[in-house]
Amino acid sequence: MKKITTALSALTLAFSVSTAFASECDPGEVVAKLSHVTGGTTHPKVVAANSLAERVNKEMNGKMCIEVFPSSTLFGDSKELEALLLGDVQILAPSLSKFGSYTRQFGVFDLPFIFKDMDAAIRFTNTDSGKELLNAMNNVGFVGLGYWMSGMKYFSANKALKLPTDAEGLKFRVQSSDVAKAMIAAMGGSPQPMAFKEVYGALQTGVVDGQENTWSNIYTKKFFEVQDSVTETSHQLLAYLFMTSSEFLDGLEPDVREQFLKISNEVTQAANENVKAKEQANRANILKAGGKINELTSEQRAAWVESMKPVWKKFESDIGADLIKSAAEA
Numbered sequence: 001m002k003k004i005t006t007a008l009s010a011l012t013l014a015f016s017v018s019t020a021f022a023s024e025c026d027p028g029e030v031v032a033k034l035s036h037v038t039g040g041t042t043h044p045k046v047v048a049a050n051s052l053a054e055r056v057n058k059e060m061n062g063k064m065c066i067e068v069f070p071s072s073t074l075f076g077d078s079k080e081l082e083a084l085l086l087g088d089v090q091i092l093a094p095s096l097s098k099f100g101s102y103t104r105q106f107g108v109f110d111l112p113f114i115f116k117d118m119d120a121a122i123r124f125t126n127t128d129s130g131k132e133l134l135n136a137m138n139n140v141g142f143v144g145l146g147y148w149m150s151g152m153k154y155f156s157a158n159k160a161l162k163l164p165t166d167a168e169g170l171k172f173r174v175q176s177s178d179v180a181k182a183m184i185a186a187m188g189g190s191p192q193p194m195a196f197k198e199v200y201g202a203l204q205t206g207v208v209d210g211q212e213n214t215w216s217n218i219y220t221k222k223f224f225e226v227q228d229s230v231t232e233t234s235h236q237l238l239a240y241l242f243m244t245s246s247e248f249l250d251g252l253e254p255d256v257r258e259q260f261l262k263i264s265n266e267v268t269q270a271a272n273e274n275v276k277a278k279e280q281a282n283r284a285n286i287l288k289a290g291g292k293i294n295e296l297t298s299e300q301r302a303a304w305v306e307s308m309k310p311v312w313k314k315f316e317s318d319i320g321a322d323l324i325k326s327a328a329e330a
């Protein structure tokens with residue numbers, strides 16, 4: 001197998017060998033670092049990332065090797081996209097809500113209540129519009145390899161949230177998404193954008209009163225321990241762009257690229273098939289660990305949906321009415 005390409009600089013290699021994962025990769029292989037921010041063993045992104053690494057490292061042994069860096073140990077939210085462009089990391093899976101500086105179109109995934117459930121979101125990503133969005137940032141040098149679903153999101157706070165009016169005056173941590181900020185404002189709350197790794201501490205110390213996330217993040221990062229309860233709003237999707245850079249992908253030998261892309265597709269499909277079960281298991285884990293979950297009546301749910309309607313109008317021209325229609329129809 002060809003020696004490491006120039007895209008993987010000597011500096012990158014030097015850094016790789018100093019990490020705990022380095023022993024798994026042979027210096028003669030193309031080494032790809034996969035960095036992400038989630039943790040635990042049951043989280044859908046952890047499972048997908050590890051399964052990708054396991055398959056590549058076994059089936060492409062001698063040609064390509066992936067080292068996984070979870071829990072923001074290599075790069076956190078604010079630096080990872082820049083690091084990908086600089087060639088300091090080769091594979092990422094950031095939340096679709098974190099691309100606002102590169103494309104407005106991804107805002108469609110954040111519109112509250114646009115997807116009834118994850119199946120609707122998967123249907124949308126399989127439409128032509130959904131597939132085209134994978135290429136929305138090719139001009140920047142980002143290549144979307146697929147969507148990794150994570151789950152629907154739920155609000156938690158230091159008091160029980162039954163109606164959107166219960167959120168009035170509370171501070172909520174949000175991802176760096178303008179749609180998420182507008183959504184919190186529509187509830188009468190105050191949005192506080194913050195990196196994922198800071199959320200637990202911010203909830204614990206009262207820097208923020210609440211947050212919104214999936215069962216898997218709420219369980220694996222123990223947010224439920226420092227919140228009164230979680231409300232089953234299912235108001236938004238959390239999904240990831242499994243991605244690389246065109247510099248990395250174009251630098252691979254054609255046969256290596258083809259095999260990597262084939263494994264990537266298969267891992268993506270398998271991950272999305274199993275994600276609902278993982279989310280439900282982590283919901284049960286929260287209850288088992290003493291966390292409290294508030295279920296909503298249909299009247300209460302209708303009040304949440306109503307309160308967020310103005311958000312759609314606000315972003316229609318940025319995102320594109322056709323794209324919103326296509327997602328809503330899914």
Ligand code: LMR
Pocket residue numbers: 037038045094095150175195196213217238
């Ligand atoms: C968050 O910042 O809340 C999530 O995007 C973290 C993640 O990657 O699941």
